[in-house]
Amino acid sequence: MYKAFYGLNDNPFSIAPNPHYMFLSDRHREALAHLTYGLGETGGFVLLTGEVGTGKTTVSRCLLQQIPENTDTAFILNPSLTELELLATLCDELEIKYGENPTLKQLTDLISMYLLNNHKNGRNTVLIIDEAQHLRSEVLEQLRLLTNLETNTKKLLQVILIGQPELQQLLKRQDLRQLAQRITARYHLLPLDKEELALYVQHRLQVAGRHDPLFTRKAIAALHKHSGGIPRLTNLLCERALMAGYGQVKVPIDHKMVNQAAIEVLGDIDVSNDKRWPFVAAAALVLAFGLSFYWFNHTADESNNQTAAVLPQATASVPSATMKDAQPTNVADSVVQQPVQASPAANAEQQILRQAMLQSSSIDNAFAGLFGLWNKQPIIGLSACQAAQQQQLACYQQQGNWHSIMRLNYPAVVYLQDSQANVFYGVIVERQAEQILLQLGEQQFWVNKDWFDRHFSGTFEILWQPDSVLPREIGQTSSLSQVQWLENSLALVNQRPARLLTQFDSELEQQLIAFQRQHGLKPDGIAGNQTLVQLNLYLSQQGPRLSTAEVSR
Template sequence: MYKAFFGLAENPFSLSPNPKYCYMSERHTEALAHLSYGLQEGGGFVLLTGEVGTGKTTVSRCLRRQLDDETQLAVLHNPTLGPLELLQCLCDELQLAYEPAAGLKGLFDLIKMRLQENLAAGRRTVLLIDEAQHLTPEVLEQLRLLTNLETDEAKLLQVVLIGQPELQQLLQQPLLRQLAQRITARYHLLPLSRADVDAYVRFRLQVAGCLQPLFTPSAITVLHRVSGGIPRLINLICERALLGAYGAGQPRISPKLVRQAAEEALGYGQRSSSAPGLLFALCGAAFLAAGWFGWQQWGWLPTAPVEEVTVTVKQPVDADLVSRFQEARQLASEESGALQQLYRVWGYEVTLDEADCSQAYRADLRCELGAGSLDDLLALDHPAVIRLVDEDGLASYATLLQVEDQQADLLLGDESWRVDLSWLKQMWGDDYTLLWAVPAGSGGVISVKSRGPSVQWLETALSQALGEPARTLRRFDSTLADRLRRFQQQEGLAVDGVAGPQTLIRLNARSRTGMPRLVLRQDSPAEQGES
C-alpha cells in the first residue's frame, strides 16, 4: 500500500526470512567467527545464545552456508525430544535406516559407524540444534556421550547449540558440568547498537529499492531506544511507521511517528524491570547541579508520548530525575548486584548469592581484580564492575557497559544511565573487577613451557595485534617470544616474555572476536539536525 509512495519495489521490513535481506552487523559477524573458530578447533560443543529476536537464526544460516561439501550436517529444529527420539532424529538426518524397535544401544552403534565412515572419507559430522533451551538434561547427557567418540585430534561429532539465555542456566546444573567443560566456543548475541540500527534500516531500504534515507537521524535514535536494538522489533516498528507516514502524507519518518508506531505495534505501557537483554529506551537527559554532568536514564516508553528533554549546562535540572538517580546510586551499595549484571553481559545467569569471582571458572572465564584509573580500564576494553565514590564518601557499585563519544553507559541495579566521562572520572573509585575469556588449554598463563592449542592461540593473537602473518605452531619458539615482548612493550606492560592475565586480556580485546567489549567506535556519520 505504501510501496509506490516511497518508491519501494517490495516490503523492506517483512518478517519472512528472505536471504537477500540478511544484514550481518559487527556483533553478528563476531558471533559467526566465534562459532566457526569453535568448529575448526575440533571440540565437542559450540554455543550461541541470545534474547528472542536478536538474530541467532541469521547467524546459524550463515554458519550452515559456510560449511563445505566435506561436512555432513544434521539439523534439529524441534528439541523437545527424549534420548531415544534424539537418536532416531539424528539417524534420519544422517540418512541411516533402523528398525522401529531399535533401542538406544542399537541406534548409538549405527550413528557411531556413520561417524567413523565420515572420518575415514575425510568428512566431519556436525549436529546443529536450534531452540536448544528446551533440551532436557537427559538428552544433553546423551549428546555428551556421542561426543565421547573421538580420535587423538578431534571429536567425531561436533554439536552446535543455539538457544535463548535460559540455555546458559540449564548448562550450569551440576549434573551437566561435564558437558559444560566441553564447550570450546561460546557467544552471547547482544542487541544492535544505535549505529547498527541505522545501518540495518538503510540496508533493508536499499535492498527494497529506496536509496534515500527515509528515517531522520532523530527517528533512528528513537527507533533504537524503543526497539532495544532487537531486529525483529525494529521490523515491526518500521513497518507500522511507514504505514503511518503514508497515511499522513509525510515523505520522511519523524521521531513522533516512530513512537506512535512502537505504541501501536508493541503496546509499550510499562518500564522494563530486567536487565539481561539490555532492552532500555532513552527517556531524558539532564545535568546535575552538584557536579554539572550529563546523564540519561533508560526505560520503556510510557503509553503517552514523551518528548526528549533538551538541556544545556546552564539549564535547571529535573528534580524528579535527579532524585531517581541518587536513589539508584544508594540502592547500588552491594558489589554482588553489579557482578550479577556483569555475568549477564557475558551471557551467564547467576543468583545474587553466587555473584562472585568463584563462579567465573564454571563459565570458562577468569575474574581480574584491578586498581588504576579509568584510562587503565579503557585500555583493557572489557566491561567491568566499578566503584563510585561521591564527595560525601558514599560508595556505590555500577556495571560499566560501554563507552562512546565521551559518554559511558552504566547499570545501577536494574536501571541503565548514561554519564559523561568527565563526571565518571570525578567519581572514580580506583578499583574495578572484570571478566575475561581464557584461551583454551592455557590455564590463564602461556609461557615457554606451554604446548598445543594455547601456543597457536597466542601466535594468532599476537600476529593480529602486530599486523604480521601468523604461522602454524605447537611449541613456544624464539620468534613467538620476540613477538610477545614487542607487544608487551607496545602496551606498556612488564616485558617478561610470559603471557599472563594482563597480556591475555589485552590480546582478547585486540582480537575483537566473540566477547563483549567496552569501547565502541563513534557513530558515523554523526547525528545532525533534520532537513
C-alpha cells in the same frame, strides 16, 4: 500496498528469514568468527546465545554457508524431544535408516557406525540445535555421550547449541558440568547499538530498491529506544511506521510515527519522565529488609548483642559505592575455615550469609547494585544493557575466573552457585588483597578468594564508559595512525615503552596475539571488536574501580 509509494520493489521489513536481506553487524561477524573457530579446533560443543530476535538464526545460516563441502549437517529446530526421539531425528537428518520401534542402543550404534565411516572417508559431521534452551538435561547428557566417539586429535561429532540466555543457566547445573567443560567456543549475541541499527535499516531499504534515506535521525533513535536494538522488533516497528507514512502521504518517516508504531505494536509508553518508580521500588526493598532485620534482632538471644553489632546495615537509597560505610560483615574466615566448635557469632554470620545467598536469585537486583556504583539507576521496562546504553554506558560479558575480574579492576555482576548448584548473583564492590567486598541484595560481606572460587560459575558482566568511538578493526591494511594507537595501547597494558612504527609489523602482531590469548579471544592477530573493547576497558579512565591503590594490567 505501500511499495510503489516509497519506490520499493519488495517488503523490506518482513520478519521471514530472507537470505537476501542478511545483515551482519560487527557483533554478528564476531559471533560467526567464534563459532567458526570452535568448529575448526578439535570439535566438541559450540555455544551461541542471545535474546529473542537478536539474529542467532542469521548467524547459524551464515555458518552453514561457510561449512566445507565435505561436511554432513543435521539441523534440529524443535529440541523438545526425549533421548530416543532426538537420536531418531538425528538419524532422519543424516538419512540413516533404522527399523520400526528401535531401541536407544540400536540408534546409538547406527549413529556411531555412521560417524566412523564419515571419518574414514574424510568427511565431518555437524549437529546444529536451535532453541536449545528447551533441551532436557538427560537429552544433553545423551549428546555428550555421542561426542565421546573420537580419535586422538578430534571429536567425530561436532555440536552447535543455539538458544536464549536461559541456556547458559541450564549448562551451569552440577549434573551437566562434564558437558560444560567440552564447550570449545561460546558467544553471547547482544542487540545492535544505535549506529548499527541505522546501518541495518538502510541495508534492508537498499536491498528492497530504495537508496535514499527514509527514516530521520530522530526516527532511528526512537527505533532504537523502543526495540532495544533487536532486529525482529525493529522490523515490526518499521513495517508499522511505513504504513503510517503511507496513510498520511508523508515522507520521510519521523520519530512521531515510530512512537505511534511502538504503541500499536508493543503497547509501549514513555516512562523516561517518571523518575519516581525506581526510588519507590528501592524504598520498598529497604522497608522489607528493615522489617526482617528488626524481627531477627527482636527474636535473637540477647547474649549475642556483640554479634548483632557487626551485621550489615540497610541503606535508604539505591545501592551505591557509599554502602561500604555500613560496616560490612567479614565472613571470609568464619565461612571457609570453621573451627570444630563454631562460636555463636560465627554461626549467626554464616546464617546471615546463607540467607542473603537465597535472597539473591534476581540478576536485576544485582545490576541495580552495579548501576548504583556508577551513580546511575535501572530503567523500568528496559533490560540492564538497554538501560546502560540510555545512560552512555556499555555492557561487557565475559567468561573467566578471579584473575580475569581482578585484572580488569571493574566492579562486576558475578554469576554464583551454592553447594546445591542453585544460581544466585552478587556484585563485587571492592578488593583488598585476596579479599573482596561482595554485595548480595542490600547486604555486603567480605569473602576471600577461596570462598569465591568455590561459588563462582565463570560468568561475569561489567559496565564501562567508552572514551571514544572504536574503529571496526585494526589490521595489516589499517592506517598508520590506527596502527600506532594499537602499539601505544598494548605498550600501556604491558607497561613497556611504545615503539614508533611505520607499518603493522610482526612484533606488533605477536604482541596482539599474546594479548588475545591472555583474554580468551581468537588469536588471529587482527584487533577486531572484542579485542578493541578489551583494550579500551584497560585504558578507560571513567567510572569506579575495585582497587584504587593499584591498577592491574
